[in-house]
Amino acid sequence: MKIKNTDLVSLFEQSLKDLPQEKLDEIGIVVKVGDNICQVHGLTNAVYNELIEFEGGNKGIVFNLDEESVDIFLLDSNIVVAELETAKRTGSVLKTPVGDAFLGRVINALGEPIDALGEIKPDEIRPIEAAVPSIIERGLVNQSLETGIIAVDSLIPIGRGQRELIIGNRSTGKTAIAIDTILHQKDQDVICIYVSIGLRQTNLARTVRLLEENGALNYTVVISADSSEAVLNQYLAPYVGCTIGEYFRDQGKDVLIIYDDLSNHAIAFREMSLLLRRAPGREAYPGDVFYLHSRLLERAGKISSGGSITALPIIQTQQDDISAYIPTNLISITDGQIILDTKLFNQGIRPAINVELSVSRVGGAAQTKAIKKMTKALRLELAQYHELLDFSQFGTELDQASQRQLERGALAVQILKQAQYTTYSFVEQCLILFALKENFLENIEVKQASNFVTQFANYVKSVYPQEYNTILETQDIDDKIMDKLREIATEFSKLFVPPEDTNKI
Amino acid sequence: MNNKDIIARKYAKAFLNLYEDQISLEDLDNIRKLEHFFASHKKVIFFLSVPNIQTITKEKLLDELFQRFNLKTLLNPLVHLLSNSKRLFLIDNILTHIKLIYKKRNDITRFTITSSHEMPPQDIKIIEKFLACQTNKTIISTYNIDKKLIAGIRLQSDTLLWEYSIGKQCNTLCKQFDLPCFQKS
Numbered sequence: 231m232k233i234k235n236t237d238l239v240s241l242f243e244q245s246l247k248d249l250p251q252e253k254l255d256e257i258g259i260v261v262k263v264g265d266n267i268c269q270v271h272g273l274t275n276a277v278y279n280e281l282i283e284f285e286g287g288n289k290g291i292v293f294n295l296d297e298e299s300v301d302i303f304l305l306d307s308n309i310v311v312a313e314l315e316t317a318k319r320t321g322s323v324l325k326t327p328v329g330d331a332f333l334g335r336v337i338n339a340l341g342e343p344i345d346a347l348g349e350i351k352p353d354e355i356r357p358i359e360a361a362v363p364s365i366i367e368r369g370l371v372n373q374s375l376e377t378g379i380i381a382v383d384s385l386i387p388i389g390r391g392q393r394e395l396i397i398g399n400r401s402t403g404k405t406a407i408a409i410d411t412i413l414h415q416k417d418q419d420v421i422c423i424y425v426s427i428g429l430r431q432t433n434l435a436r437t438v439r440l441l442e443e444n445g446a447l448n449y450t451v452v453i454s455a456d457s458s459e460a461v462l463n464q465y466l467a468p469y470v471g472c473t474i475g476e477y478f479r480d481q482g483k484d485v486l487i488i489y490d491d492l493s494n495h496a497i498a499f500r501e502m503s504l505l506l507r508r509a510p511g512r513e514a515y516p517g518d519v520f521y522l523h524s525r526l527l528e529r530a531g532k533i534s535s536g537g538s539i540t541a542l543p544i545i546q547t548q549q550d551d552i553s554a555y556i557p558t559n560l561i562s563i564t565d566g567q568i569i570l571d572t573k574l575f576n577q578g579i580r581p582a583i584n585v586e587l588s589v590s591r592v593g594g595a596a597q598t599k600a601i602k603k604m605t606k607a608l609r610l611e612l613a614q615y616h617e618l619l620d621f622s623q624f625g626t627e628l629d630q631a632s633q634r635q636l637e638r639g640a641l642a643v644q645i646l647k648q649a650q651y652t653t654y655s656f657v658e659q660c661l662i663l664f665a666l667k668e669n670f671l672e673n674i675e676v677k678q679a680s681n682f683v684t685q686f687a688n689y690v691k692s693v694y695p696q697e698y699n700t701i702l703e704t705q706d707i708d709d710k711i712m713d714k715l716r717e718i719a720t721e722f723s724k725l726f727v728p729p730e731d732t733n734k735i
Numbered sequence: 736m737n738n739k740d741i742i743a744r745k746y747a748k749a750f751l752n753l754y755e756d757q758i759s760l761e762d763l764d765n766i767r768k769l770e771h772f773f774a775s776h777k778k779v780i781f782f783l784s785v786p787n788i789q790t791i792t793k794e795k796l797l798d799e800l801f802q803r804f805n806l807k808t809l810l811n812p813l814v815h816l817l818s819n820s821k822r823l824f825l826i827d828n829i830l831t832h833i834k835l836i837y838k839k840r841n842d843i844t845r846f847t848i849t850s851s852h853e854m855p856p857q858d859i860k861i862i863e864k865f866l867a868c869q870t871n872k873t874i875i876s877t878y879n880i881d882k883k884l885i886a887g888i889r890l891q892s893d894t895l896l897w898e899y900s901i902g903k904q905c906n907t908l909c910k911q912f913d914l915p916c917f918q919k920s
Contacts, residue, residue: 254869254895272894287910316896 256319260284261299266307266460267505270317271299279359281320284311291324291462294506301506303462305340323359326470327352328477333421336438336452339463339470344454345438353477358469360476362528369534371565374596375486378414378653379407381581381646384605384663385612386568386588389596390484391532393541395560397552398570402582404544406650407568408488409437411542413446414653415486421478422450423487425471428464428494431456444651457494464498472529475539482536491544492523496556513555520559527563552587566590579647585612598656599706604663608642615639641671644679654687657701661687661715664707670719678728689722690715740832743825747832750813751840758837760875762809766834767845769804773827784824793823842872846892851884851900866890869897 258272268290276282280292282302288309294301304311326341329352336345343350371389388394396404412422424441426434434454441447451474455467468489475485489495496519503516511517523543530541545560550572552561561567568588575582594602618636622628628636645666648654654662662683665671674682691698697714701707707715751758773779779800783793797814801807817823838844846866848859859878866874881889887900 251897252869254866254890254897256894257891257896259893274894285906287906316891318896 257316258282258300260311260313260315260317263311263313264505266304266462267502268302268304268311268317269299270302273300273317273319276300276319279323281322281324283318283320284309285316285318286311290317293502294508303502304460305462307460323357324466325355325357326473327354328356328474329353332451332474333449334447334451336434336454337470339453339455339459339467341470341474356473356477358466358473359525360473360529362525363531363533367533367535369532369538370595371532371592372595373484373532373538374593374598374656375420375484375540376414376418376656377407377411378655379410379581379648380654380659380662381583381585381648382407382568383597383654383656383659384601384646385585385609386566386583386590387593387597387601388540388542388566388590389532389593390540391530391538392566392590392592392596393527393530393543393564394590394593395543395545395564395567396570397545397547397557397560397567398582399547399550399572402570402572402575403580403650404546404570405433405437405490407570407581408490408542408544409440410651410653411486412441412450412488413444413651415449416444416446419484420449421475421483421485422446423453423471423475423485424450425453425455425468425487425489427455427467427489427491428457428498429490431458440651461498461501464494465502468492468495468526472526472539476529479533479537479539484537485539487530487539487541489526489541489543491546492560493546493556496522515555519556520563523556523560524563565592579643580650581648583646585609585646586616600660600701600704601656601663603707604660604667608663608666611635611639612642615642637672637676638669640676641674641679642666644676645671645683647680656705657698658684658687658691660701660707661690664715665719668716668719670723673723674726675728681729682726685726686719686722689725690718694718739825739828742822743828744832744836746813746817746822746825746829747836750829750833751836754809754812755837755840757809760843760873762806763834763837763843764875765804765806766830769800769806770827770830770834772800772804773830780824780827783826790818790821790823794818797823797826843875844870844872844892844895845875845877846890846895847877847879849879849881849884849889849891851880851882851886851888851902853880854878854888862888862890866897870895 256273256275258270260268261271262269270282273282276292276295278292278295282290282292284290286309288304288306288311290302290304292300293303302317327350329350331350331352335343335347335350337350338344369391371391373390375388375390375392377383377388382388396407398404408424412424415422424437434456438447438452441450453467453471455463471487471489475487478485496515499519499522500515504510504514508516527541527543530539532538543560543564545557547554547557552569566589569584570582571584572582574584614635615638618632618639622636645662665683665686671679671682697711697718700711782788782796794814798807801810813829814823817826848862859876863874863876883902885901885905887898887902889898889900890896
């Protein structure tokens with residue numbers, strides 16, 4: 231940074247003009263320094279989570295309070311803290327800048343920009359730990375948050391203010407679901423916050439570029455605490471993200487926040503706890519690891535006076551073990567989970583959502599009538615299909631009804647497949663599910679089913695805009711529209727020409 | 736706090752219960768000097784902890800040492816008690832605790848007064864009064880000169896700090912401009 235001489239002189243004069251303060255600062259002396267952690271003797275009145283300033287310019291947060299000393303985690307690993315250095319109390323907890331100017335920006339866990347687009351002028355400075363909304367303040371989750379992913383919106387619907395866990399092994403498309411959801415929020419009046427915890431910088435750069443290319447960065451704030459950063463930053467990042475989300479929520483806006491991922495967050499907290507010599511418990515995590523995530527996710531929710539925070543935390547499992555410590559904790563905290571299956575992913579079913587194990591506990595109330603009508607029996611049909619599919623593996627001869635069920639199930643699985651970065655609006659989803667429900671895919675080859683339904687949705691949109699808009703406005707499909715759609719579907723079936731198989735070329 | 740500290744604290748408390756009113760501020764300063772001596776001469780404590788050496792020899796060493804620091808009369812009963820229970824090696828820890836507990840019980844705080852240039856004693860007295868007024872405690876001060884302050888003074892105890900100096904202002908400016916610290920005091 232280039233410093234102008236005039237700046238320096240004016241600042242110097244200004245600081246000398248200030249009268250000496252009357253009160254004494256409360257300080258402590260650094261007696262022990264470790265890996266991003268130090269022990270300070272003194273600071274007798276320091277409180278838990280208080281921000282401490284070191285004489286050398288570094289800052290830290292109090293994590294342990296002992297009789298004669300406190301343990302402090304350092305915020306900046308690049309500024310050296312030496313033994314016998316003085317540490318001063320600030321009297322406040324760590325605060326982060328928040329504001330509208332953060333939209334479209336990439337920041338670190340301290341709210342500082344890291345995208346080389348200049349400084350961000352904050353509207354407010356807020357403490358990163360805030361009280362969760364009370365029961366009185368909370369409203370019911372009754373408005374749908376569309377993800378644009380047909381399998382999610384139809385079978386595991388997410389409501390605004392819900393906390394839905396995305397869980398799965400590595401490379402099963404967890405982040406892809408989250409990113410698709412962000413991309414789908416374009417023109418939906420939803421502010422998105424993407425918190426990257428302990429991920430590689432290259433992954434984050436790719437995600438940011440993708441959001442930028444799709445015009446999604448304008449309504450998104452990206453918070454990064456990559457794997458190379460200090461564990462404290464990884465620990466703080468989700469709280470900072472949530473604080474920024476709360477700023478928008480308090481303005482009556484709907485916010486979607488993605489924590490990618492909380493397994494790394496728990497690992498960072500475990501590292502901190504072990505360095506603080508706290509007693510390790512199951513899987514060496516400290517006893518308060520549940521509280522770590524519950525206090526974060528409880529801050530999500532819908533406020534009756536307007537505004538909501540929808541949280542999509544991501545958790546990585548090891549070898550499909552959803553009964554490990556952190557996954558079970560998160561499953562119990564959240565209002566449902568989307569479970570991604572490696573087997574399905576390898577079979578080419580993407581998004582690889584295991585619809586039998588995935589659940590949305592409150593999203594049903596937020597689902598639109600139209601989608602509800604179209605998916606009444608879909609979950610059951612899929613369950614029966616998978617059961618029958620296992621049975622058919624034995625080579626048993628199946629009756630006609632069972633064979634029909636198998637064919638129908640295969641079609642359902644096929645239409646639930648969706649390419650990455652392709653999202654469907656709510657009406658398109660209704661039309662796709664309508665084609666399946668009303669058996670218009672019976673004479674279509676399985677591999678052509680996706681083409682048929684997408685073309686059908688586009689056909690209705692372009693040729694019958696009145697019906698399309700009616701569904702969009704009423705969010706329902708009444709009997710009259712249903713009859714009309716049947717007519718349109720019959721008409722389209724005659725017109726449908728399957729595109730040539732490009733693989734043959 | 737380790738076991739050694741816990742035992743030493745108990746001895747210190749017991750000693751102060753009996754002899755607290757006999758300790759003056761001068762004695763406290765001597766105890767501090769002796770504590771520094773032990774910290775910089777670890778071999779003395781090692782000598783006291785070797786079981787082969789006779790207790791009389793150890794006592795003689797301590798007598799000589801206390802004589803030098805003008806603490807012989809005050810600490811003699813403690814040395815006898817420790818030699819009887821063969822715990823002479825705890826003496827440095829006990830002295831530390833005597834100092835800490837005495838300060839706590841009598842509301843005494845030690846401040847280091849640092850200035851950029853030499854100050855007349857009457858100014859130091861004024862500063863002590865200011866500190867006593869701010870802390871409501873009895874103040875013991877040590878005076879230092881530190882050219883790094885450039886101009887001004889710095890008053891520091893274990894838990895409190897007051898500074899008004901050019902050095903501090905320079906450091907604040909460096910922080911504002913994201914530069915490495917100008918000078919650590």
